[in-house]
Amino acid sequence: MSPKIRVAIAGASGITGSSVMNALLATPEIFEVTALVRPSSLGKDVFVEYPQRGLVIKADELDGPAGVIAQVLAGIDVIISCMTLRQMEEEITLITAAYEAGVSRYVPSFFGPGCPPRGVMLAREMKEDMLDHVKRLYLPYTIIDVGWWYQLSLPPLPSGNVRAKEELSTTQIVGDGTNPWALVDNRDIGNEMWTQIDVYESWGGVTGESITRNLITNKEILQIISEGEAEMAHGDLESAAMLKLGMAQYKYLLGIRGDNTPEHAKSPVLF
Ligand SMILES: NC(=O)c1ccc[n+]([C@@H]2O[C@H](COP(=O)([O-])OP(=O)(O)OC[C@H]3O[C@@H](n4cnc5c(N)ncnc54)[C@H](OP(=O)(O)O)[C@@H]3O)[C@@H](O)[C@H]2O)c1
CATH class of the missing domain: 3.40.50.720 (NAD(P)-binding Rossmann-like Domain)
Structure with missing residues (x-):
C-alpha cells in the first residue's frame, strides 16, 4: 500500500x-x-x-x-x-x-x-x-481558480426569506447581465457557466417572487474603481475603501471583461 x-x-x-x-x-x-x-x-x-x-x-x-x-x-x-x-x-x-x-x-x-x-x-x-x-523559493505549487461563489450571486428576496450582504455580493446586474461567468458552490470544486439574467430568472421561478433588477453600468463601475483606488492610497486591507474597490473590480472582471471562464482558469497551473 x-x-x-x-x-x-x-x-x-x-x-x-x-x-x-x-x-x-x-x-x-x-x-x-x-x-x-x-x-x-x-x-x-x-x-x-x-x-x-x-x-x-x-x-x-x-x-x-x-x-x-x-x-x-x-x-x-x-x-x-x-x-x-x-x-x-x-x-x-x-x-x-x-x-x-x-x-x-x-x-x-x-x-x-x-x-x-x-x-x-x-x-x-x-x-x-x-x-x-x-x-x-522554487517551491513546487498549484494554484486553483474556482470561479465565483454562487452563494454570493443570489439577489435578496422581497419577502425577506433570503437576504444578501449587499456590500459583499454581486446583487447588482452588471451591464446588461448577459455575460456568462463560472459559478461554483463553495462546498464543491466544479463550476457552471451562468449569466446574471439567467440566475435572476431561475431564482424568481423557483421562489415565485418578483425580484427587482438593480442595474449598474460599465461607466458607473469604472467610476467606483477610480474612487476606490484614490481612497486606497490612504486605506488598508480592513478599510471600507478596500471593500469598495475590491467588489467593483470583481463586478468589472465578471460582468464586463468576462475573464471568469473555465478556459481562462485552465492556463497552466502546475509547476
Ligand atoms: N471564489 C469566490 O467567490 C470567493 C469568495 C470568498 C472567498 N474566496 C477566497 O477563498 C479564500 C479563503 O476565504 P474564506 O472566505 O473561505 O475565508 P474565511 O472563511 O474567512 O476563513 C479564514 C480562515 O483563516 C483563518 N485565520 C484567520 N486569521 C488567522 C491567523 N492569524 N493565523 C492563522 N489562521 C488564521 C481562520 O481561522 P480561525 O479564525 O478559526 O483561527 C479561518 O479558518 C481566500 O483566498 C478568498 O479570496 C473566494
Missing part, C-alpha cells in the same frame, strides 16, 4: 478550508489531514469534533519565526492555505516555513475567479505577490 499523502491546511475552520478539509477527510486511505490552528481557535467546534474523523491538530501562531513553524511542518507533504488576504503576512511566513521544512507542494490561497495576474484586480495582484514568494 502506498504511504498516505500528509496534507496540512491553514484556515481549515473557514468556508473554503472546511470544504477542502471535508473532502480530504473523506478519503482517509489516501490522505492524512492536519489542521494548522492558531491557539486561540483551538476551542472551535470543528477542532473539537473533527479529530474523531482523523484530523490531526497542530497549534501554532503563523506570525512567528518561520524556523519554528518549519519544525511544526516536519513530515508534511502538501500545504493548502485557505486563509484570506488579511493574513497575507502569515501566509508569506508559512511559505518560507514550507520551504524550510522541505514540503513537496504548496497551494496558496487563491480559490477565486479566473483573472489575469496583474493590472485588473488588486486582490489578485496581492495573491500573485504571495505566489512570487513561492516562485522565488
Whole structure:
C-alpha cells in the first residue's frame, strides 16, 4: 500500500478550508489531514469534533519565526492555505516555513475567479505577490481558480426569506447581465457557466417572487474603481475603501471583461 499523502491546511475552520478539509477527510486511505490552528481557535467546534474523523491538530501562531513553524511542518507533504488576504503576512511566513521544512507542494490561497495576474484586480495582484514568494523559493505549487461563489450571486428576496450582504455580493446586474461567468458552490470544486439574467430568472421561478433588477453600468463601475483606488492610497486591507474597490473590480472582471471562464482558469497551473 502506498504511504498516505500528509496534507496540512491553514484556515481549515473557514468556508473554503472546511470544504477542502471535508473532502480530504473523506478519503482517509489516501490522505492524512492536519489542521494548522492558531491557539486561540483551538476551542472551535470543528477542532473539537473533527479529530474523531482523523484530523490531526497542530497549534501554532503563523506570525512567528518561520524556523519554528518549519519544525511544526516536519513530515508534511502538501500545504493548502485557505486563509484570506488579511493574513497575507502569515501566509508569506508559512511559505518560507514550507520551504524550510522541505514540503513537496504548496497551494496558496487563491480559490477565486479566473483573472489575469496583474493590472485588473488588486486582490489578485496581492495573491500573485504571495505566489512570487513561492516562485522565488522554487517551491513546487498549484494554484486553483474556482470561479465565483454562487452563494454570493443570489439577489435578496422581497419577502425577506433570503437576504444578501449587499456590500459583499454581486446583487447588482452588471451591464446588461448577459455575460456568462463560472459559478461554483463553495462546498464543491466544479463550476457552471451562468449569466446574471439567467440566475435572476431561475431564482424568481423557483421562489415565485418578483425580484427587482438593480442595474449598474460599465461607466458607473469604472467610476467606483477610480474612487476606490484614490481612497486606497490612504486605506488598508480592513478599510471600507478596500471593500469598495475590491467588489467593483470583481463586478468589472465578471460582468464586463468576462475573464471568469473555465478556459481562462485552465492556463497552466502546475509547476
Ligand atoms: N471564489 C469566490 O467567490 C470567493 C469568495 C470568498 C472567498 N474566496 C477566497 O477563498 C479564500 C479563503 O476565504 P474564506 O472566505 O473561505 O475565508 P474565511 O472563511 O474567512 O476563513 C479564514 C480562515 O483563516 C483563518 N485565520 C484567520 N486569521 C488567522 C491567523 N492569524 N493565523 C492563522 N489562521 C488564521 C481562520 O481561522 P480561525 O479564525 O478559526 O483561527 C479561518 O479558518 C481566500 O483566498 C478568498 O479570496 C473566494
